[in-house]
Amino acid sequence: xxxxxxxxxxxxxxxxxxxxxxxxxxxxxxxxxxxxxxxxxxxxxxxxxxxxxxxxxxxxxxxxxxxxxxxxxxxxxxxxxxxxxxxxxxxxxxxxxxxxxxxxxxxxxxxxxxxxxxxxxxxxxxxxxxxxxxxxxxxxxxxxxxxxxxxxxxxxxxxxxxxxxxxxxxxxxxxxxxxxxxxxxxxxxxxxxxxxxxxxxxxxxxxxxxxxxxxxxxxxxxxxxxxxxxxxxxxxxxxxxxxxxxxxxxxxxxxxxxxxxxxxxxxxxxxxxxxxxxxxxxxxxxxxxxxxxxxxxxxxxxxxxxxxxxxxxxxxxxxxxxxxxxxxxxxxxxxxxxxxxxxxxxxxxxxxxxxxxxxxxxxxxxxxxxxxxxxxxxxxxxxxxxxxxxxxxxxxxxxxxxxxxxxxxxxxxxxxxxxxxxxxxxxxxxxxxxxxxxxxxxxxxxxxxxxxxxxxxxxxxxxxxxxxxxxxxxxxxxxxxxxxxxxxxxxxxxxxxxxxxxxxxxxxxxxxxxxxxxxxxxxxxxxxxxxxxxxxxxxxxxxxxxxxxxxxxxxxxxxxxxxxxxxxxxxxxxxxxxxxxxxxxxxxxxxxxxxxxxxxxxxxxxxxxxxxxxxxxxxxxxxxxxxxxxxxxxxxxxxxxxxxxxxxxxxxxxxxxxxxxxxxxxxxxxxxxxxxxxxxxxxxxxxxxxxxxxxxxxxxxxxxx
Numbered sequence: 001x002x003x004x005x006x007x008x009x010x011x012x013x014x015x016x017x018x019x020x021x022x023x024x025x026x027x028x029x030x031x032x033x034x035x036x037x038x039x040x041x042x043x044x045x046x047x048x049x050x051x052x053x054x055x056x057x058x059x060x061x062x063x064x065x066x067x068x069x070x071x072x073x074x075x076x077x078x079x080x081x082x083x084x085x086x087x088x089x090x091x092x093x094x095x096x097x098x099x100x101x102x103x104x105x106x107x108x109x110x111x112x113x114x115x116x117x118x119x120x121x122x123x124x125x126x127x128x129x130x131x132x133x134x135x136x137x138x139x140x141x142x143x144x145x146x147x148x149x150x151x152x153x154x155x156x157x158x159x160x161x162x163x164x165x166x167x168x169x170x171x172x173x174x175x176x177x178x179x180x181x182x183x184x185x186x187x188x189x190x191x192x193x194x195x196x197x198x199x200x201x202x203x204x205x206x207x208x209x210x211x212x213x214x215x216x217x218x219x220x221x222x223x224x225x226x227x228x229x230x231x232x233x234x235x236x237x238x239x240x241x242x243x244x245x246x247x248x249x250x251x252x253x254x255x256x257x258x259x260x261x262x263x264x265x266x267x268x269x270x271x272x273x274x275x276x277x278x279x280x281x282x283x284x285x286x287x288x289x290x291x292x293x294x295x296x297x298x299x300x301x302x303x304x305x306x307x308x309x310x311x312x313x314x315x316x317x318x319x320x321x322x323x324x325x326x327x328x329x330x331x332x333x334x335x336x337x338x339x340x341x342x343x344x345x346x347x348x349x350x351x352x353x354x355x356x357x358x359x360x361x362x363x364x365x366x367x368x369x370x371x372x373x374x375x376x377x378x379x380x381x382x383x384x385x386x387x388x389x390x391x392x393x394x395x396x397x398x399x400x401x402x403x404x405x406x407x408x409x410x411x412x413x414x415x416x417x418x419x420x421x422x423x424x425x426x427x428x429x430x431x432x433x434x435x436x437x438x439x440x441x442x443x444x445x446x447x448x449x450x451x452x453x454x455x456x457x458x459x460x461x462x463x464x465x466x467x468x469x470x471x472x473x474x475x476x477x478x479x480x481x482x483x484x485x486x487x488x489x490x491x492x493x494x495x496x497x498x499x500x501x502x503x504x505x506x507x508x509x510x511x512x513x514x515x516x517x518x519x520x521x522x523x524x525x526x527x528x529x530x531x532x533x534x535x536x537x538x539x540x541x542x543x544x545x546x547x548x549x550x551x552x553x554x555x556x557x558x559x560x561x562x563x564x565x566x567x568x569x570x571x572x573x574x575x576x577x578x579x580x581x582x583x584x585x586x587x588x589x590x591x592x593x594x595x596x597x598x599x600x601x602x603x604x605x606x607x608x609x610x611x612x613x614x615x616x617x618x619x620x621x622x623x624x625x626x627x628x629x630x631x632x633x634x635x636x637x638x639x640x641x642x643x644x645x646x647x648x649x650x651x652x653x654x655x656x657x658x659x660x661x662x663x664x665x666x667x668x669x670x671x672x673x674x675x676x677x678x679x680x681x682x683x684x685x686x687x688x689x690x691x692x693x694x695x696x697x698x699x700x701x702x703x704x705x
Contacts, residue, residue, distance in 0.1 A: 001075050001076065001094065001097055001098070001101070002027040002028070002073065002074040002075050002076075003026055003027050003074050003075070003076050003077075003078065003090060003093060003094060003097065004026065004027060004028045004029070004030055004072040004073065004074030004076070004077050004078070004127075005023045005026045005028070005029045005030070005077075005078045005080055005086075006029075006030045006032075006065075006068050006069060006071075006072050006077050006078070006079055006080075007019070007029070007030065007031050007032065007068070007079075007080055007081065007082055008032045008033075008034055008055075008061070008064045008065055008068050008081075009031055009032070009033050009034070009036065009040050009044065009082045010033065010034045010036050010040070010057065010160060011036045011037060011038050011040060011159075011160040011163055012036070012038075012040050012082035012083065012158060012160050013036075013038040013039050013040050013043055014158065014159040014160070015082055015083045015156060015158050015159070016040055016043045016044060016082045017043050017046070017047075018085060018156075019080065019081070019082050019083070019084055019085055019086075020043075020044070020046075020047040020048075021047075022085045022086040022087070023047070023080070023086060023090075024090070025089065025090035025091070026078070026090050027074055028048070028050055028072065028073060028074060029047060029048035029050060030048070030050050030052070030068055030071045030072050031044040031048060031050065031051045031052070031068075032052045032053075032055055032064065032067060032068035032071065033051065033052065033053045033055075034055050034056075034057040034064050035053075035056070035057045036053075040082075041053060050071065052068070052071055055067045055068075059136065059167070059170065059171050059174070060136040060137075060171075061133070061135070061136060061137055061139045062132075062133040062134055062135050062136060062139040063136075065079065065133040065139065066132050066133050069127070069132065069133070072127060074127060075126065075127060076093075076097050076100075076124065076125065076126055076127065077124070077125055077126075077127050078123060078124050079123045079124075079125075080123065080153060081155075082158065082160075083155060083156050083157065083158035083160075084153050084154060084155050084156065085153070085154045085156065086151075086152075086153055087113075087151075087152040087153065087154055088150075088151050088152060092150075092151060093124065093151060096108055096124065096147075096149045096151060097124070099147065100124075100126070100146065100147060103146065103147060105145075105146025105147055106125060106126045106128065106130070106131055106143050106146060107122035107124070107125040107126070107131065107141055107143045107144065107145045107146055108122065108124040108125065108145055108146065108147055108148075108149050108151070109121060109122055109123075109145030109147070109148045109149060110123045110124055110149055110151040110152065110153055111149075111150065111151065111152045111153070112153055112155065113152055113153065113154045113155065114154075114155040117286050117287065117288045118287050119285070119286045119287060120145065120148055121145070122141045122143070122144060122145035123153060124149070124151060125141060125143070130142065130143070131143055135184070135185075136171050136174075136175050137167075137168055137171040137172060137175070137185075137188070138184070138185075138188050157400065162428070168188075168192055169189075169193075169196075172185050172188055172189040172192060173189065176189060176205075181212070183209055183212050183213045183215075184209075184218070186205050186206075186208045186209035186212075187205075187206070187209045187213070187218055187221075187222055189205045190202045190203070190204075190205035190206035190208075190209060190222065190225060190226075193205060194225055194228070194229060197232070199229040199230075199232050199233050200229075200233075202225065202226075202229050203226055203229045203230070206222045206225055206226045206229075207226070209222055210222055210223070210226075216249050216250070216283070217250070217283055217284060217285040219249055220246045220247075220249040220250045220253055220256070220284070220285070221246070221284070221285040221286065223242050223243070223245040223246035223249070223256075224242075224243060224246040224253070224255065224256050224259065226242045227239045227240070227241075227242035227243035227246065227256075227259065227263075228259070230242060231262075231263065236263060239263055240260070240263050240264075243256055243259055243260050243263060244260070247260070250282075250283050250284060251279070252279045252280055252281060252282045252283060252284070253279065253281070253283075253284055254276050254279040254280075254281050254284075254287075254289045255284070255289050257272055257273075257275045257276035257279055258272070258273065258276045258289070260272045261273045261276065295395070295396065295399065296326070296328055297326075297328050297374075297395060299373075299374045299375055300328050300329055300330045300374035301326075301328060301329040301330070301374055301375075301376060301377075301378060301391060301395055302329070302330055302332060302369065302372040302374040302375070302376070302377045302378070302443070303329050303330065303331050303332065303377075303378050303380075303391065304332045304333075304334075304365060304368050304369055304372070304377060304378065304379050305317070305332075305333060305334075305380050305381060305382055306333070306334045306335075306336060306362060306364065306365060306368070306381070306382065307333055307334070307335050307336060307337050307341065307382050308336040308337055308359060308382075309337065310337075310382045310383060311335070311337040311339040313382050313383075313489075314333070314341045314342060314343065314382070315342050315343075315345065316385075317382065317386070318331070318343060318345065318346040318351075319345070320385065320386040320388075320390075321346070321386065321391075322345075322346065323388055324386075324388060324389070324390060324391045324392065325388055325389045325391075325392045326389075326391045326392035326395060329350070329374075329378075329391055330350050330351070330352070330374060331346065331350060331351040331352070332351075332352050332354075332368055332369075332371070332372055333351070333352070333353045333354070333368075334354050334356060334364050334365070334367070334368045335353055335354065335355045335356065336356050336358075336359045336360065336364075338357070340355075352371075354368065354371070361460065361461055361463075362436065362437075362461070362463055362464075363455050363460050363463040365379055365436055365463065366446060366452040366453060366455075366463065366467075367453060369443065369446045370446055370447070370452075370453060372443070374443075375442060375443045376395070376398045376403075376440055376441060376442050376443065377440065377441055377442075377443050377446065378391065378394055378439070378440045379436050379437065379438070379439050379440075379441075380437060380438055380486065381437035381438070383489040384437075384438070384486040384487070384488060384489070385486055385487045385488075385489060386485070386486045387485040387486060389485055390485045390486055393483075393485045394407070394440040394482070394485070395440070397440065397482045398440050398442070401480055403442035403444065404442075404476065404477050404478065405441075405477060405478045405479070405480045406434050406439055406440075406441045406445075406467070406468070406471055406477055406478070406479050406480070407434070407439060407440050407441070407479075407480045407481075407482045408434030408435060408436075408438050408439035408440070408479070408480075408481070408482065409438045409439075409481070409482055409483060409484035409486075410434065410435030410437060410438045410439075411424070411425050411429075411431040411433065411434050411435075411479065411480075411482075412424060412425070412431060412433045413425055413429075413431045413432045413433070413515075413516055413517070413637075414432045414433065414505075414515050414516075414517070415517065415637065415641075417506070417509065418502065418505070419465075419501045419502045419504075419505035419506075420501075420502065423637060424481075425481040426481065427481060427482060427483055428480065428481065428482075429480070429481050430478050430479065430480060430516060431479045431480065431481050431516070432468065432472075432479065432515050432516050433464065433465065433468050433479065434464070434468060434479045434480075434481075435464050436463055436464040436467060437464075438484065438486070445467075445470070445471060445475055445477065448475075449470055449474065449475065451466075451470060452466075452467065452470065458503075458504055458507050459504055459507075459508070461504075462499060462501055462504040462505075465501065465504055465505060465508060466504075466508070469508045469511070469513045472513070472514065473512060473513060473514065517637075517638075520634075520635060520638075521590065521613070524590055524634070524671075525590050525591055525592065527671055528589075528590055528591035528593070528594065529591050529592060529593040529594075531591070532568070532569060532591050532593040532594045532597060533593055536568070536569045536571065537568030537569045537571060537572070537628070538568075538628065539694070540572075540627065540628035540657070540698075541568060541569065541571045541572045541627075541628070542571060543693075544693040545691060545693055545694070546572060546575065548689075548691050548692065548693065548700070549572070549627065549655070549657075549691075549700055550575060550576065550579070552655070552689060552700060552702060553576055553579060553623075553655060554579045556623070556652075556653050556704070558622065558652060559580040559583050559622045559623045559652070559653070560580075560582065560583050560584070560622055561583055561584045561586075561620075561621040561622045561651075562576065562577060562580065562583050562584065562585045562586070562621060562622070562623045562624075562625065563586050563588070563619050563621035563623070563624045563625065563649055563650075564576070564585065564586070564587045564588065564625045565588050565612070565624065565625065565626045565629060565642075565645075565646065566588065566589060566590075566612075566626065566627070566628070566629035566632075567587030567588060567589050567594070567595075567598065567609070568589060568591075568594055569594060569597065569598075570587065570594075570597075570598050572625070572627060573585060573587050573625070574603070576623075576625060577606070577607070580623070583606065583622070583623070584606045584608070585606055585607045585608070586608050586609070586610065586619055586621070587607070587608070587609045587610075588609075588610050588611075588617070588619075589609070589611070589612055590611070590612050592611060595609045595610075595611060617645045617649070618645060618648055618649055619649055620648070620649055620650075620651050621650065621651060622651050622652045622653065623650075623652065623653045623654075623655070624646060624649050624650035624653070624654045624655070625655050625656075626642075626646055626654070626655070626656040626657075627655065627656065627657050628657050629642075629656070629657075630642075630656065630657070630658050630675070630677065631658075631659065631672055631673060631674050631675075632671055632672065633673065634671070634673050639673075639675065643681060643682075646682070647681070647682055650682075650703065650705075651705070652704065652705055653702065653703070653704050653705075654682060654701075654702070654703040654704075655700065655701065655702055655703075656700075656701050656703075657691070657698055657699065657700055657701070658677035658679075658698070658699055658701060659674050659677070659697055659698055659699070660690075660697045660698070660699060679701055679703070682701075682703045683703045683704075683705070685703065685704060685705075686701055686702060686703045686704070687702045688700065688701050688702070689702075
């Protein structure tokens with residue numbers, strides 16, 4: 001009996017080798033690459049000679065999986081992804097296959113493990129014409145699992161998800177638009193909006209699903225999600241009603257019983273929790289209650305906080321620490337309050353208190369941390385109430401992102417030359433700033449950076465800014481946003497409310513603190529500099545593409561000034577300027593190479609050029625061009641800033657290009673990101689023309705005033 005392992009992959013260099021090492025002993029391994037731009041294919045070839053790259057990605061996982069399935073020659077197939085690991089041997093699988101053959105079944109359920117979720121799913125199946133994959137995403141086999149097994153596959157996180165974070169949402173929206181009567185996709189679309197905390201939209205799609213679905217395990221799960229949405233919207237009565245609907249379908253639904261306890265007053269909560277302990281999850285869609293044992297750290301985690309105006313909170317904080325799901329930690333307190341702290345109810349071998357008569361401010365976090373020996377170190381403030389998984393969650397995030405990152409929940413990115421002009425971040429995003437009142441970091445920077453023990457005077461009260469500056473500029477560390485597992489007590493007792501953070505921020509900038517926006521812009525400029533050294537602006541600036549644009553632009557009148565955003569090699573700009581010989585022309589571009597080449601052309605005085613050093617600008621002009629630029633803006637803030645700048649820069653006419661609304665992004669290159677463009681942002685008065693060349697998926701928009 002020949003067993004094949006089959007994978008579809010794309011840009012999976014961060015995890016593929018780990019997966020393939022677990023497939024040792026299979027008769028063949030099939031790897032179908034759908035468009036990698038990293039060294040995924042090279043890694044795959046170390047383990048198998050059956051690596052294929054003949055499938056063009058089309059936002060449909062079933063088509064890709066079925067294509068890969070067609071390459072396999074085995075009698076039975078194990079379908080596994082690059083970010084997964086097989087926890088059994090091939091001999092275990094052959095024993096299960098023998099039983100399946102004996103019972104004449106075509107598919108076997110394996111146990112999928114993802115965090116605390118476990119669920120059976122047919123991933124081991126017989127190769128025959130009637131067994132294939134269905135569904136563009138969250139795909140499923142055409143047959144159900146005939147028998148269960150103890151074969152386990154563990155899911156891990158893949159860095160490839162960051163390259164196209166909206167992929168799942170995009171595919172699901174397309175599916176429900178094309179097939180309005182579909183059910184399963186509406187459930188998953190609701191779940192996708194739940195993950196994004198768009199609870200109103202999530203409720204809409206779950207309700208759409210519930211009106212047509214007949215599959216009870218999934219219906220119960222949908223009711224529970226709706227209940228959680230209403231709870232998040234502070235509508236407790238409605239949340240309870242939906243949770244009861246889930247239990248009406250399946251009284252063994254442990255997660256729903258626990259949530260009813262969470263939704264209930266104290267008098268009823270205990271009884272609901274007792275019910276949940278009796279439930280066995282028979283018939284549930286996903287078992288999210290089987291929480292794995294926490295990963296125990298090799299050495300104690302150091303938990304550090306300062307006390308100044310809230311000494312009365314210490315007993316509460318210590319009680320919260322005593323019930324943490326992970327207990328291998330030590331507590332370190334720097335007491336600035338002048339009051340003896342009550343720590344009598346906490347294990348004395350796990351706590352250290354340093355009393356200081358002088359209030360030395362928040363900079364003493366680093367002095368406190370220096371006196372510890374464990375790793376990593378968690379800082380929090382005495383105005384925070386800790387969830388029971390506070391330490392476990394932060395430790396797992398530290399393991400996930402690594403020792404070269406400082407992780408925190410008070411996280412910001414500076415968008416302009418001001419401390420106060422900053423924006424938040426999504427989970428996992430790199431940022432400029434992480435507040436020391438909520439972070440976890442490796443102790444290496446504490447031990448090796450002497451300036452943290454003797455912070456210069458201008459920065460003594462802004463130790464958070466100074467740490468972020470040192471971490472990036474002296475130690476090559478990244479700051480990362482993670483989720484909070486605590487809540488904030490608002491009591492108007494914070495220290496140093498009049499701190500001059502703006503002055504400290506500007507002082508650090510003069511010392512060379514490089515912000516993310518500058519680093520990102522340098523990376524972008526480097527790409528385009530190389531592009532223009534050896535090439536041109538691309539097909540959109542030449543031939544039939546350009547001819548079509550010029551035909552529309554030359555129809556307008558009264559142009560005395562032109563702004564060309566992303567002027568590139570000037571082939572488009574010079575020809576547009578020739579249509580309006582009395583106009584001035586200003587070309588903006590991110591590439592110094594492109595602008596230098598433009599200046600070397602020695603055009604007449606009406607031409608000028610500027611380096612687009614920031615995505616925010618204002619050069620009001622009669623005619624503004626932004627041609628073949630939008631899909632080259634990777635970061636959301638830069639994209640939104642560019643739209644704002646375009647909106648305030650055009651006086652009479654704006655021409656820009658954008659992809660069709662239903663265009664599917666098949667290119668995940670580092671310099672390409674396709675978004676859904678909303679023309680109403682600029683004006684209701686616009687025309688759009690489908691450019692009739694190439695793949696015919698790009699519109700030329702003309703806005704006029």
